[in-house]
Amino acid sequence: xxxxxxxxxxxxxxxxxxxxxxxxxxxxxxxxxxxxxxxxxxxxxxxxxxxxxxxxxxxxxxxxxxxxxxxxxxxxxxxxxxxxxxxxxxxxxxxxxxxxxxxxxxxxxxxxxxxxxxxxxxxxxxxxxxxxxxxxxxxxxxxxxxxxxxxxxxxxxxxxxxxxxxxxxxxxxxxxxxxxxxxxxxxxxxxxxxxxxxxxxxxxxxxxxxxxxxxxxxxxxxxxxxxxxxxxxxxxxxxxxxxxxxxxxxxxxxxxxxxxxxxxxxxxxxxxxxxxxxxxxxxxxxxxxxxxxxxxxxxxxxxxxxxxxxxxxxxxxxxxxxxxxxxxxxxxxxxxxxxxxxxxxxx
Numbered sequence: 001x002x003x004x005x006x007x008x009x010x011x012x013x014x015x016x017x018x019x020x021x022x023x024x025x026x027x028x029x030x031x032x033x034x035x036x037x038x039x040x041x042x043x044x045x046x047x048x049x050x051x052x053x054x055x056x057x058x059x060x061x062x063x064x065x066x067x068x069x070x071x072x073x074x075x076x077x078x079x080x081x082x083x084x085x086x087x088x089x090x091x092x093x094x095x096x097x098x099x100x101x102x103x104x105x106x107x108x109x110x111x112x113x114x115x116x117x118x119x120x121x122x123x124x125x126x127x128x129x130x131x132x133x134x135x136x137x138x139x140x141x142x143x144x145x146x147x148x149x150x151x152x153x154x155x156x157x158x159x160x161x162x163x164x165x166x167x168x169x170x171x172x173x174x175x176x177x178x179x180x181x182x183x184x185x186x187x188x189x190x191x192x193x194x195x196x197x198x199x200x201x202x203x204x205x206x207x208x209x210x211x212x213x214x215x216x217x218x219x220x221x222x223x224x225x226x227x228x229x230x231x232x233x234x235x236x237x238x239x240x241x242x243x244x245x246x247x248x249x250x251x252x253x254x255x256x257x258x259x260x261x262x263x264x265x266x267x268x269x270x271x272x273x274x275x276x277x278x279x280x281x282x283x284x285x286x287x288x289x290x291x292x293x294x295x296x297x298x299x300x301x302x303x304x305x306x307x308x309x310x311x312x313x314x315x316x317x318x319x320x321x322x323x324x325x326x327x328x329x330x331x332x333x334x335x336x337x338x339x340x341x342x343x344x345x346x347x
Contacts, residue, residue: 020228020244021226022229024281025222025223027220027221027332028221028222030217030221034331037125039090039091039125040091041127042093042118042119043093043127043128044129045072045098045100045133046109046130048105048132049068065137066200071207072130075159076211079211080092082212086219088220095118095122107160115168126163126164127164128161130159131162135203136155137153138153138155151184152182153198154183155180156178157179157180157181157209159177160175177214181209183198220331229277230274239255240252240255243255253278259271260272269299270295273295279291285318286325288318292311292318299312
C-alpha cells in the first residue's frame, strides 16, 4: 500500500471532531485476466479509416491539423510503451502491418486463422486488436455576463479493442472506451487555422489519456483515491493522529481500539472507520471491510449526516476492494495476506 501524508488542513465535523484528509494508491485488477503462460503480446491495428465530421485526412493536412492516421500511430505507440513500462509481460510488440480488410468503415474482427498466423509469426501468446479508433475536436465560442467572451476547445476519443488467445479464441467481450477533454480560454478559438497548435496538443493529450486508460484493462493498475481519519482534542486521539501522519498504523490502531470500547456511539463510528483505514494501509482488506461494516451498522437509520455519507462511501470502496482480491491475486500471482500481519480485527 502506498499512501501520502494527511492534509495539514483539518475539516471540522463538529465542535470537537475533525477529519484529516489523505490520499492512498490502491492496486485494482485489470478487466482481462490472462493465463500465467501469456508472456508475449502483439498489438495489431485492425481499425477502419474513418471520415470524422465530414473532414478527410487530406483536408486536415491542408490546415496542418494532425491526421487521424498520425494520431492513431501515437496512440498505438503509447499503448505499447505504457504496457511495457508496467513490466507485466515479457514483451509487448506492435505488428508492423495494418490488418483491416473491410469496406465502408465497418468494424471487422480478425478471423481466428489470422490471429493464429500473426501469433505464430511473432511468437506471441496473446493478441490485442484495435478494431475502432476515432478522435474528433470541436470549438465552441460565446458571450456571458454581457462583456465576457469564452471559448471552449474539446476533443473526443473512442476505441474498441478485442483480446485474443493465440489459438484465435477471445478472452473477453470487446473492450470499449469513450472519453473527452476540454480546455477553456478567454481568447477566441473560433478560427481553426489560428489555433492549430492548441487543437493538435489537445488531440495528442486525449490519445495519450486513452492509451493509459486502456492499459489498465489489460494490466493491474494503481489508482489514487482519497481517504480520511477522525481526530479530536483528547490527548489519546492527538497521539493516534500523530502516528497516522508518520505512517505508524499499528500504533494508531492500538490507541483507536482501546478508545473504541468506552466511546459514545458517534465516536465509536469514527473510531471503527479509523481502524478500518489502519487495516487498509497495512493491506489487510478483510479486517478493514469488517470494521467499516461495524461503523455502517451503528449509523442511525436513514441518517444523512456528513459522517454517514463518509462511512457509506468508504464501505462501498472497501467492499469493492474485498471482492476484487481473488481476481487481483490471480493476476499478480500473489498469495493471500496472512492473518498474523493484521492489526486488531473485528470482534
